[in-house]
Amino acid sequence: MSSGPSHSSKPTSTSSPLLTRFLQSHSSILPHSNSPSPSDLEKFGVTDDLREFVKGLAVSTFHNFPVQDELPTSDVQTVSNVRQDLTEWQQKHATLVLTTVKEVSKLRYELCPRLMKERKFWKIYFTLVSSHVAPYEKQYMEEVKLKEAEKIKEDNLKQTSAVGETNKSEVVGKSLTSRTSTSSSAEQDLDTFLLGDFEDGDGGPDDDDQTFEDDFDKIDSSDVEDEK
Helix, strand or coil, X not given: CCCCCCCCCCCCCCCCHHHHHHHHHCCCCCHHHXXXXXXXXXXXXXXXXXXXXXXXXXXXXXXXXXXXXXXXXXXXXXXXXXXXXCCHHHHHHHHHHHHHXXXXXXXXXXXXXXXXXXXXHHHHHHHHCHHHHHHHHHHHHHHHHHHHHHHHHHHHHHHHHHHXXXXXXXXXHHHHHHHHHHHHHHHHHHHHHHHHHHHHHHCCCCHHHHHXXXXXXHHHHHHXXXXX
16 A cells, blocks of 8 residues: 655745845845855954854843833834834844844844843843943944044035135235236336326427527627627
């Protein structure tokens, strides 16, 4: 008697639909088929030390964690399983840890939103891992502040350079105007001098001629008196 055909069970996916959508929505920021570079993982605190630590976390760890319930914040947006009220560094860390550390993504799937809200989950998570990720977040923030300071300094230098060029152009313009004015004045003085000499030469009677005529009159007068 032959036994019926055996039906091999199909492997079931361990990924949730939410996680799948999350991976798809973040495919553009996770290079090499959702495999972040080691430098990115190191930069955002996803280290081997963190991986070992989260292996010891369980649903009960989060469920029994003493945290004060906060007022509802429905206006805070949740995008791809990551709360938008986290800091920039925390958002990037959460994005990376959900896609590369299966223990964390599994805990989030089992806890949210059935047992707790996303906000509470991430608050507990970052409290638990603070000693493992705090140095990386601090270094990241210092680098951000340094880049901002350098950018401000660079902008100030550009602005100062632009003002200097403007002032230089104004000085050059004034200098050229002054030179042009001085040149025009000199030319006018020269013209006045030349025209003055010309008018002096042509305008009045010649002094030498007048003296000669006076002397001639005196001679004529002397001759008349002698004849008398």
